[in-house]
Amino acid sequence: MPGDALRYDVNLSILFTELPLLERPAAAAAAGxxxxxxxxxxxxPDPPARELDALRQAIVDSGTQLVGLNFDAGNMPAGDRGLLSRPSQSHRFRTNIDVTVEFAASLGCTTLNALYGNSEPGLSAGTQRELATENLVLAAKAADRVGATVVIEALNSIENPRYPITSSRQALELVDYLRVVHQVPNVSFLADLYHLARMGESVQQLVERHxxxxxxxxxxxxxxxxxPGTGELDWDAVLTTLAARGYQGHVGLEYKPVGPSAESFDWITKVTRENA
Incomplete structure (x- = not known):
């Protein structure tokens, strides 16, 4: 029964965006x-303390738990998709590492997402990978001090044409490389099933195997x-399998709601009812 066995969280950077940021945690709580x-x-990358404090207080006051946080990924609306592989932006990422880790730790958050960064003209993939590796090791070591894990995500190339990690295989290979070669144990794979499905991967098989x-x-x-329910994927099967395979983490709802955010969660009840 995926509705019972799985725990869901709401990504407030894409849901409840009809509200100011500081009002979104309470809105998520009101939605259950x-x-x-x-x-x-x-x-x-290093905002004033008052801004950090205000967001922290809004989360605490709402009674919600922050379970996932991205490191600074640059100007996302302008097309940035991470900083850690980009020489011109590496300093910004490193400035943000401790800020992100400390903010997350203050709220008990132990999952930190580090977007790799777009390919840059004139730079080889190897050069960017070397820099990305250095920054991932730095981030993971900082995260380890507070018991957190750094996760690595693949994005689809349809919407992110310059992002080089576009498959579960590439993301898992990078995780293995960091763990084995650089002896960094607290890195893992962020399975964004939307992006992987857009790239033609069978998310059902991915969940079954990995x-x-x-x-x-x-x-x-x-x-x-x-x-879920507005497109092509069989969420009944996918979520049932995810629960059956013993997934213990949260499932992040990172979708663009069709209609008001607060009215976009009926599918959870439907999945639960059909598997009861």
């Missing part, structure tokens, strides 16, 4: 959720990125 996640929600390797899961339907 006790867990949230966020992309890096500030314009700067659930033990998932550090976090995010979902949205394909192709429109709406809530």
């Amino acid at each position: 959720f006790n867990a949230i996640e966020l992309w890096w929600p500030f314009a700067e 659930t033990p390797r998932f550090g976090h899961v995010q979902i949205a339907d394909v192709p429109g990125r709406g809530q």
Whole structure:
């Protein structure tokens, strides 16, 4: 019964965006959720303490738990998809490492997402991979001090044409490389089933084969990125299998709601009822 066995969280960087940021945690709580996640929600890698404090207090006051947080990924609306592989932005990422880790730790959050960064003209993939590796090791070591894990995500190339990690295989290979070659144990795979399905992967087979390797899961339907039930994927089968394979983490709802955010969660009740 996936509705019972799985725990869901709401990504407040894509849901409840009709509200100001500081009002979103309470809105998630009012919709029945006790867990949230966020992309890096500030314009700067090291925002003023008052901004960090205000967001922290809004989360605490709402009674929700922050279960996932992205490191600063640059200007996402302008097309940035991470900083750690980009020489011109590496300093910004390193400035953000401790800020992100400390903010997450203050709220008990132990899952930190590090987006790899777009390919840059004139730079070889090897050069960017070397820099990304250095930054991932730094981030993982900082995260380890507070018992957190750094997760690595594949994105689809349809919407992110310059992002080089576009398959579960590539993401898992990078995780293995960091663990084996660089002896960094606290890195894992963020299985964003929307992006992987857009790339033609069978998310059903992925869940069947690799659930033990998932550090976090995010979902949205394909192709429109709406809530489950608005697209092509068989969420009944996928979520049932995810629960049956013993996934213990949260499932992040990272979709663009069709209609008001608060009215986009009926599918959870439907999945629970059909599997009862």
